[in-house]
Amino acid sequence: MSIFLMSNLSISRFVLAGFPGLEVHYILFAIPFSTIYAMVFLGNCMILHVIRTEPSLHQPMFYFLAMLALTDLCIGLSTVHTVLGILWGFLQDISLDACIAQSYFIHGLSCMESSVLLAMSFDRYIAICNPLCYSSILTNDRIVKIGVAILSRSSILILPGIIRLKFLNYCRPHFLSHSFCLHQDLIRMACSDIRFNSFYALSLVICTLLLDAMIILASYVMILHTVLSIASREERIGLTMVHRFGKHLSPLVQVLMGNIYILFPPLMNPIIYSIKTQQIRVKIQRLFSRNGT
Known part of the structure; x- marks a missing residue:
């Protein structure tokens, strides 16, 4: 009888795994993770x-770069409250609605970053x-239309599964396997028919990312030009692939890799493009020298 009742009770809150086995060291992880998020922001x-205030940067390539920076900023904002909440000790679980919302933003923004990188490759x-x-x-x-298409594609394609x-x-x-909510995590805990979600998610990965x-x-092969942007896209795909095919890995390794895939591209993209793009590098140097005087 109790088993039958449990099967008909729908859970409305989920426990965030955090970093399994490292609970006593959370305070040590909280400081570097807070620093990383601060650097991302x-x-x-x-x-x-820089792009907004420098007229010489009001060009298509830099508009796309601004879209990428805004996407990376939002990715950080979508995960910061749960990751740091766990590490600083004031968050242990999350409601179903909040979890679904976070899942929507994480997957939607990942799709958006893919679209922006695609637009940047077209620009080059x-x-x-x-x-x-x-x-x-x-x-x-046309750039405005591309921006609207990117936003529409990313926000609408994710909706059916979410x-x-x-x-x-x-x-x-x-128990969620990460310190944030993912679509794969939620369907794993469902007792309902999840064939639509599984098929749709896999189709979305193949058809978009x-x-x-x-x-x-x-x-980039056609123009014989090597750039580092493609690394960011491969890593974002890696988050889905690790979760799907990395079940043999320990929970801690999966959690650490998940956080790396979420945080590393937003952290590195500003550094990479500041180094690669002379106009941005010069403007940033002027900005710091002006503030220092």
């Missing part, structure tokens, strides 16, 4: 500020392979 905010392809038509192809009006999460019945052990990565790679 400051670095991407600086890129946005046009600039190098067809430079005479660059200004006529990538007009301000909405379905709200109507699943959760009765299995309610993997396809985008292949097009990005092909574009």
Whole structure:
């Protein structure tokens, strides 16, 4: 009788795993993780500020870079409250609605980053392979349309699987395997039919993230130009692949890799593009020298 009742009770709160086995050392992890998040926020905010205030950077390539910085900033904002909440000891569980919302933002923003990187590769392809038509192809009006398409693609494609999460019945052990909510985690705890979610999620990975990565790679191969942007996309795909195919790994390794895949690209992108792009590097140097005087 008790088993029957449990199978019909839907869990409304979930326990965040945090970093299994390292609970007594959370305070030691809290400081570096807080520093990393601060660097993510400051670095991407600086890129946005520089692009906004420097007229010479009001060009298609830098508009796309601003989109990437804004996406990375939002990725950090979508996970900071649960990751640091666990490490600082004031958060242990999360409600179903909050978990679904966080899952939507994490997966949606990952898809958005993929779309922005794809747009950036298109920008470089046009600039190098067809430079005479660059200004006529990538007009301000067309860039706005690309931005709207990126936002629409990322926010709408994720919705069917996320909405379905709200109507699943959760009765299995309610322990999330990460310090934030992922779609894969939630369907693992559902007692309802999850075939739609599983098939849709896999189709989405193949049709968006993997396809985008292949097009990005092909574009840079065609123009014989090596950039580090593709590394960010591969790492974001890695979050899904590790969760799907890394079940033999220890829970701690999965959690650490998940946090690396979430935090490393937003941390490194401002550094990479500041070093690679002379205009941004010069503007940042002027900004610091002005503040120092």
